[in-house]
Amino acid sequence: MYLLQSNTNSPISLVLFLGTLGMLILTIGLILFIIFHQRKVIRFQLRLQEMEKKQQKILLNASIRLQEEERQRLAADLHDDAGPLLATARLYLNENLVNMDKATQLQSIFQARQILDDTIQLIRNISHSLMPPTLKNFGLESAVNDLFQKISGSGVINASSRFHDYKERLKPDKELFIFRVLQELVNNILKHSGSSFIHLTQNFQNDNCYIRIHHDGRGLVQSDFEKLNKSKSGLGLKNISSRLRVLHGKIHFEKDVSQTYFKVTIEVPREDVPEEMLYNS
């Protein structure tokens, strides 16, 4: 103000005073804006990272819970089914068997054999549920066709699958992950949708494998999927997400344009995505 008061008569002095003041205010304002804007951007990014971590924690918990459930199921199958069967077979083949008459001996051995056959079948079923042999030996196409035939064979629902372009198989671990995702999706459709048919199609486009499932029952759209994925429930969906994350794949839930069907599309890259490309994207 000292400067302004001392030079009120000169218009150049006034311009000089106001110009200097204006320049300083502008510069300080700009610097403050840059500082606060950068802080805002960094806070936003930190929040995003925090959310990402939370999401990963939920997925990890889901996969651990799923693993535990699978172990419990296995333990229950072995303890409740295989255990009693083998114990019964043991009863038939006890030490007293040699003291019995031949007819009783033969009957006991026959009963024990029957029980052992049942046990073998049971263990085979458990083993198949862990790793389908069709998938291992003949690939995803055969395993999916097999699964759909079994579903269709039950007569409850009409299930069909068609692989348009699957001459070259994906890597075995990729196939297993995709198969598990498909199993979970089909299981969900059977449990919750009440649809009359399920139709699966497969195709390759731009080095990505696309698998689409159509059904006419009650279904999910993307927003429902994301909501369930973030909530504490929806273990199966979280499992789908975590498996697809490992594959660097994507999943999209939508309703058909005709509003009659629900579509679920899985997109999985044929080759493994390099880590640096993932971070860049």
Next chain:
Amino acid sequence: MRILFGYSIIIFLINYLISKDSNNVFLYKLFTFVEAIAFIAFLFFQLVNRSAKRIVIVAGLFFVLLSIFISFIFSGIHLIDSVQIGVETIIILIFSFYYMYERMNDTSTLYVYSTFSFWIVTGMVLYLAGSFFIYIFADSLPKAEVDKYWVVTNVLSILKNIFFTIGIIVNSKPPRKIPPSDFEFSSLN
């Protein structure tokens, strides 16, 4: 940092010579020239964008040519050369704000004020923006009136030096230690 060190020594010498011979036009022109070149060089090394670096070189060359041209054509007319200082200020302000824009978009550094260059550039920008109009009008006003305003330039110069000092302090802080990636836990046993 070397640029800043060189700039400080040369500017100190020129100021000392000006205090001995305050009417030497060459010393004032040299002061502006050294200041501009030091600031332009500093910005050149701090900018990341290659195109921007090229433009800084072009602007620097333009300033050098302009300074030579002005020195030969209008030598000895005015003590303070408004054109030279005006061009210097505009060039440095443009690239300083571009530097700030680069830093604003760079989220690799946690906060912009944790880098030493931010403090140096802030000091430069405040000093040049604040004294811009005073230097521009220095030729048009009588010397007695210019002297009244000179206090603003001195205050801004002190402020610039304070910011430069903060920059040096920030730069001298030891970098954050990063744990070794191949740390062997067996060595703890």
